[in-house]
Amino acid sequence: MEDSYNTLEIVRKNTASSVFHLILNRPSQLNALSLDFFVEFPKALSSLDQNPDVSVIVLSGAGKHFCSGIDLASLSSISGQSSSGDRGRSSEHLRRRIKSMQAAITAVELCRKPVIAAVHGACIGGGVDLVTACDVRYCSEDAFFSIKEVDLAIVADLGTLQRLPGIVGYAKAMELALTARRFSGIAAKSPLAVTGTKAVLLRSREMSVEQGLDYVATWNSGMLISDDLNEAVSAQMMKRQPRFSKL
Secondary structure, three states, X not given: OOOOOOOEEEEOOOOOOOEEEEEEOOHHHOOOEOHHXXXXXHHHHHHHHHOOOOOEEEEEEOOOOOEXXXXXXXXXXXXXXXXXXXXXXXXHHHHHHHHHHXXXXXHHHHOOOOEEEEEXXXXXXXXXXXXXXXXXXXXXXXXXXXXXXXXXXXXXXXXXXXXXXXXXXXXXXXXXXXHOOOXXXXXXXXXXXXXXXXXXXHHHOOOOHHHHHHHHHHHHHHHOOOHHHHXXXXXXXXXXXXXXXXX
């Protein structure tokens, strides 16, 4: 393949094979999803989709883990850009940013070729968004999953809340989304994130995936930027427990 990417690698392991590998390629950052990823990923998928030599795409991660979720520096950048100036314009800009990132994940579903997720190690937050959009999911014995967004004081907005209930059932999806189960219980989470996650999940039951994505983009354009988000990101970076204010 002629295209080169900062966050991805396309590999054809056998020249006689029509199976191509699309690899998340930031192993030193545990394949955290940067802003560059959301630009490059749909371009890479489109390239593979249009390549007549490709029959199947296997999505995997380089290094010890599949994906550690959204890059915290990127999240801080988005927060900083959306927290100043006119509130209405900032919210509208944030909604467009969310919709653009959603489109990057939805590109998996729009790809004509089957996309198989091959998960090992951690699959967290945005990684779960990715694999729920895939057609088939396989994982190694050491793989583990967490809908981590609630630990960052945000409502998952890239597709997990809309797609996961169709894979594991509504009740299980609710429990996983509210607890980030691999860690602690619900009471330790941001109250804004918990109430928002429940509201979006409940509403998404009545909507298509596209409608649900639009709904959560609108929700987060008004609720994402908060003191809880700043506290959650700070706590993650300092490896301490966050302290959230009551609603």
